[in-house]
Amino acid sequence: MTTPDPDPRRTPGIKPGGGVSPGETPPAEGGISGISYPEPHELRKGWGPMALVLIMVVVALVAIGLIAMVVSLVT
Known part of the structure; x- marks a missing residue:
């Protein structure tokens, strides 16, 4: 079973501080x-x-x- 929050030191493509290199993630x-x-x-x-x-x-x-209302008002 994999952990939902992997260790960032072991995750490929992650820079120190938590950033990722351009092109590492899909658009x-x-x-x-x-x-x-x-x-x-x-x-x-x-x-x-x-x-x-x-x-x-x-x-x-x-x-x-x-029309009936108008006629009754006029007369």
């Missing part, structure tokens, strides 16, 4: 971005016709209410 980020293969995705259906009709009815009722 922080990979040089390749993006995915390596296309991920499968499901095509989702858009809004159903019933939902769109319901939204249009609500918008029409709000518009009628606003």
Whole structure:
């Protein structure tokens, strides 16, 4: 079993004081971005016709209410 905190005097590449030489550690980020293969995705259906009709009815009722408020204020 290896110890989780090895002795720094025996670890290769570590300078006295705890630093490391350039090139001893791997880069922080990979040089390749993006995915390596296309991920499968499901095509989702858009809004159903019933939902769109319901939204249009609500918008029409709000518009009628606003017009009625304006007419009642003017007269």
